[in-house]
Amino acid sequence: MTATPTKRADAQRSIEAILEAAISALGRNSDASVSEIAKAAGVGRVTVYGHFPNRADLVEAAMRRAIDDGHSGLEAVDLSGDPRDALARLIDSSWQLVNQSRSLLIAAQDVLPPRKIRELHAGPAERMERLVERGRDEGVFRTDLSTAWLVAVLHSVMHGAADEIAAGRLTADEAAGHITATVLAAFTPPS
Amino acid sequence: MTATPTKRADAQRSIEAILEAAISALGRNSDASVSEIAKAAGVGRVTVYGHFPNRADLVEAAMRRAIDDGHSGLEAVDLSGDPRDALARLIDSSWQLVNQSRSLLIAAQDVLPPRKIRELHAGPAERMERLVERGRDEGVFRTDLSTAWLVAVLHSVMHGAADEIAAGRLTADEAAGHITATVLAAFTPPS
DNA sequence: AGTAACTCGTACACACGTGTTCGACAAGAG
DNA sequence: CTCTTGTCGAACACGTGTGTACGAGTTACT
Numbered sequence: 001m002t003a004t005p006t007k008r009a010d011a012q013r014s015i016e017a018i019l020e021a022a023i024s025a026l027g028r029n030s031d032a033s034v035s036e037i038a039k040a041a042g043v044g045r046v047t048v049y050g051h052f053p054n055r056a057d058l059v060e061a062a063m064r065r066a067i068d069d070g071h072s073g074l075e076a077v078d079l080s081g082d083p084r085d086a087l088a089r090l091i092d093s094s095w096q097l098v099n100q101s102r103s104l105l106i107a108a109q110d111v112l113p114p115r116k117i118r119e120l121h122a123g124p125a126e127r128m129e130r131l132v133e134r135g136r137d138e139g140v141f142r143t144d145l146s147t148a149w150l151v152a153v154l155h156s157v158m159h160g161a162a163d164e165i166a167a168g169r170l171t172a173d174e175a176a177g178h179i180t181a182t183v184l185a186a187f188t189p190p191s
Numbered sequence: 192m193t194a195t196p197t198k199r200a201d202a203q204r205s206i207e208a209i210l211e212a213a214i215s216a217l218g219r220n221s222d223a224s225v226s227e228i229a230k231a232a233g234v235g236r237v238t239v240y241g242h243f244p245n246r247a248d249l250v251e252a253a254m255r256r257a258i259d260d261g262h263s264g265l266e267a268v269d270l271s272g273d274p275r276d277a278l279a280r281l282i283d284s285s286w287q288l289v290n291q292s293r294s295l296l297i298a299a300q301d302v303l304p305p306r307k308i309r310e311l312h313a314g315p316a317e318r319m320e321r322l323v324e325r326g327r328d329e330g331v332f333r334t335d336l337s338t339a340w341l342v343a344v345l346h347s348v349m350h351g352a353a354d355e356i357a358a359g360r361l362t363a364d365e366a367a368g369h370i371t372a373t374v375l376a377a378f379t380p381p382s
Numbered sequence: 383a384g385t386a387a388c389t390c391g392t393a394c395a396c397a398c399g400t401g402t403t404c405g406a407c408a409a410g411a412g
Numbered sequence: 413c414t415c416t417t418g419t420c421g422a423a424c425a426c427g428t429g430t431g432t433a434c435g436a437g438t439t440a441c442t
Contacts, residue, residue: 155351156352
């Protein structure tokens with residue numbers, strides 16, 4: 001009868017540790033096993049299954065957590081003023097997140113259906129799209145290509161930069177500048 | 192004593208079928224098993240191991256074959272004249288290949304060390320780099336970013352386009368034009 | 383025609399990951 | 413303090429993929 005509405009403090013700590021470990025472990029290796037994640041969390045493998053029914057559910061929870069954490073930081077970015085400057089600011093802030101959790105994204109893509117992925121990204125993606133739309137309206141971004149394509153290009157270039165860093169041909173410091181310089185040029189209306 | 196220098200005609204046919212099936216199967220599913228590949232080739236799984244010691248070696252051979260096939264087609268592309276036009280022509284020809292075998296590339300990345308991947312791509316990549324270099328020398332491509340980065344951007348955008356097609360937000364027909372329009376703008380020197 | 387090369391199916395050994403069950407034990411909540 | 417909740421390790425069942433071994437049958441060279 002005396003149902004316990006909230007989880008016990010003990011359990012909350014475990015869940016916390018597991019999610020953090022999952023983000024970290026999957027960030028390094030996109031197909032890390034549940035055992036590895038449990039070990040990284042300082043927790044037994046069985047305990048993980050006590051809180052998450054599947055590996056898939058665990059990955060989804062980790063993904064959601066990582067995105068939510070990043071999203072709150074992104075919302076602080078000022079998107080007013082010249083869209084080009086605003087885009088540069090947004091890239092500066094987004095880039096770190098994309099670079100750190102790109103392996104986690106791959107893990108999610110392996111396990112989750114595409115629509116789930118899209119649903120998780122809906123929040124951050126929307127702000128980006130609105131900014132691009134505004135730039136198009138104001139004539140500083142090109143309109144001969146669709147907004148969806150321009151956003152996709154931005155994503156591609158960021159992921160490409162992450163690959164270049166992994167390959168050792170680019171340093172993390174240079175990346176943001178390169179991305180901004182490239183994307184801004186790509187978004188400029190053709191003369 | 193009477194050593195047979197060349198493989199028997201029988202065996203050559205099998206190897207051929209296996210490689211073709213591997214390219215096709217891995218092109219659809221980057222982690223297709225040896226069984227699947229063998230079945231697709233109309234051959235027993237054991238026969239595959241008779242010609243390729245590992246799954247990794249098989250993937251490498253398939254990758255090499257796919258690249259060589261594509262490379263010979265790419266060599267026919269005329270790279271003289273305005274570097275922008277030449278780049279457009281090269282993209283037109285390269286795009287199909289990248290789009291078709293992107294899943295195969297993923298398979299290769301899963302199994303082969305990065306330096307092997309790079310080594311396999313060395314041939315096609317070199318022509319591309321030389322073209323970009325020439326464009327930079329002639330002042331039509333920007334020099335404030337490294338050649339390596341510009342080439343990486345081109346790759347990223349092509350792979351991104353492949354993703355967009357897979358997601359159903361872009362048709363294969365539109366792709367080449369979008370890629371060219373985007374990359375040409377990205378390569379233009381900043382005013 | 384004879385011989386070596388090749389192919390096939392089945393079966394085995396092995397490794398790895400997932401998800402579940404069990405019983406003993408610790409820790410939080412009332 | 414007591415009882416519920418959570419944790420732990422070990423073990424099990426299951427599935428999947430890799431690579432190897434064997435024996436019998438078939439195909440191509442000479």
